[in-house]
Amino acid sequence: MTTLSSHKAAAPGGHDPHLAHHFDTPAQQFESAVLGMWLFLATEILLFGGLFCAYAVYRANHPEVFEHAHVYLSKPLGAVNTVILLVSSFTMAAGVWAAQQGRRRLLITMLALTIACGCGFLGIKVVEYEHKWKEGLLWGKHYRPPEHPISLAAHVAEEHGQPGPVEPAGEVDPGWVFHPADDGPRGLLAPGRAASVLAEEPPVRNVQTFFAVYFAMTGLHGLHVIAGLVLIAWLLVRSVKGHFGPAYFTPVPMVGLYWHVVDLIWIYLFPLLYLIH
Amino acid sequence: MSHESPTTAAGHEVGHHVPLWVLAATLVVLLVLTAITVGVTRVAWLDFGPTVNLWIALAIATVKATLVALYFMHLRYDRPFNAVILIAALLFVMLFVGLAMMDSRAYQDAVQEYRAVDPARYAPALESP
Numbered sequence: 001m002t003t004l005s006s007h008k009a010a011a012p013g014g015h016d017p018h019l020a021h022h023f024d025t026p027a028q029q030f031e032s033a034v035l036g037m038w039l040f041l042a043t044e045i046l047l048f049g050g051l052f053c054a055y056a057v058y059r060a061n062h063p064e065v066f067e068h069a070h071v072y073l074s075k076p077l078g079a080v081n082t083v084i085l086l087v088s089s090f091t092m093a094a095g096v097w098a099a100q101q102g103r104r105r106l107l108i109t110m111l112a113l114t115i116a117c118g119c120g121f122l123g124i125k126v127v128e129y130e131h132k133w134k135e136g137l138l139w140g141k142h143y144r145p146p147e148h149p150i151s152l153a154a155h156v157a158e159e160h161g162q163p164g165p166v167e168p169a170g171e172v173d174p175g176w177v178f179h180p181a182d183d184g185p186r187g188l189l190a191p192g193r194a195a196s197v198l199a200e201e202p203p204v205r206n207v208q209t210f211f212a213v214y215f216a217m218t219g220l221h222g223l224h225v226i227a228g229l230v231l232i233a234w235l236l237v238r239s240v241k242g243h244f245g246p247a248y249f250t251p252v253p254m255v256g257l258y259w260h261v262v263d264l265i266w267i268y269l270f271p272l273l274y275l276i277h
Numbered sequence: 278m279s280h281e282s283p284t285t286a287a288g289h290e291v292g293h294h295v296p297l298w299v300l301a302a303t304l305v306v307l308l309v310l311t312a313i314t315v316g317v318t319r320v321a322w323l324d325f326g327p328t329v330n331l332w333i334a335l336a337i338a339t340v341k342a343t344l345v346a347l348y349f350m351h352l353r354y355d356r357p358f359n360a361v362i363l364i365a366a367l368l369f370v371m372l373f374v375g376l377a378m379m380d381s382r383a384y385q386d387a388v389q390e391y392r393a394v395d396p397a398r399y400a401p402a403l404e405s406p
Contacts, residue, residue, distance in 0.1 A: 049370035
């Protein structure tokens with residue numbers, strides 16, 4: 001009722017420049033935009049769903065590959081990127097509030113902060129990708145087994161802050177070292193075999209499948225981050241021009257929803273890829 | 278004329294205005310949950326084996342995703358139909374992943390048989406879950 005009267009209040013003086021003819025009220029117009037955005041986001045979730053499916057099937061069939069290969073991902077960098085994306089989601093949501101309230105300067109600040117966070121995320125991603133590129137930790141035939149494989153024992157020792165045997169010396173508990181494929185399942189290794197031999201052999205077969213999944217998932221996610229940054233830059237230009245205010249701000253929450261989905265995907269990617277243990 | 282802000286003038290908001298303190302509180306909870314999910318991987322006695330660890334990590338991630346959806350994405354204040362769309366998409370993803378994994382498992386016997394022909398050549402036998 002209130003929306004209808006508000007619309008009528010606008011009507012006699014002329015047409016509300018932001019209200020399309022086929023909508024009754026600005027509220028109805030806005031809710032239609034939100035509905036359309038959620039439908040688009042559903043297709044985005046289904047798009048990533050295919051990759052999550054690939055992840056699930058590979059991990060279920062080859063758990064040893066995932067347990068072995070994740071030690072080559074930097075947990076601190078992944079955690080920092082998670083924090084950056086969460087903060088950027090907050091600044092985006094705060095930007096939506098600023099737009100609704102008509103606080104132009106706050107909106108500009110929040111959008112700029114969101115862009116800064118997004119660029120920081122991509123910068124760290126570049127560092128991670130570059131490291132894997134140099135080390136040959138890549139997909140398919142481009143994968144080169146690392147010259148100095150990290151043993152799971154060294155990884156666990158570092159995780160728990162123990163000074164323990166980082167270099168695979170004789171006394172490494174064989175239960176923690178990843179066995180070469182030919183030795184059979186973990187735990188069947190003949191006792192007494194030198195751990196240094198283990199380190200020299202290619203530890204696990206088909207490690208490239210992990211990196212294929214890793215690059216496909218983080219790569220598609222990274223493309224979404226880039227798309228989101230372009231859209232937020234567009235919002236920034238428009239907000240500097242003063243296009244948004246309490247009467248009209250629809251693009252801000254729409255891009256915001258997109259940016260939050262990018263964050264949502266990463267919330268799952270981080271534990272699934274980096275925090276395997 | 279009132280057409281500059283047709284909705285605020287009438288006291289009806291276009292979209293819900295989620296106050297800043299709610300957004301900030303959500304961020305704090307999200308950061309705490311991130312610290313927890315990283316922290317448990319560094320504590321030896323919180324290691325419950327790969328399967329349980331995975332489900333714990335997924336549970337924490339789902340709580341975080343729910344918070345983002347409810348507060349940052351305004352789902353809590355939106356029309357319920359938008360939540361229906363999101364949940365429907367998630368259900369279809371789960372259906373897809375679940376059926377694919379069941380299918381993959383259904384063929385494991387044949388895969389193992391094939392591998393057994395030349396055990397030296399193929400990766401170690403799968404850990405039976």
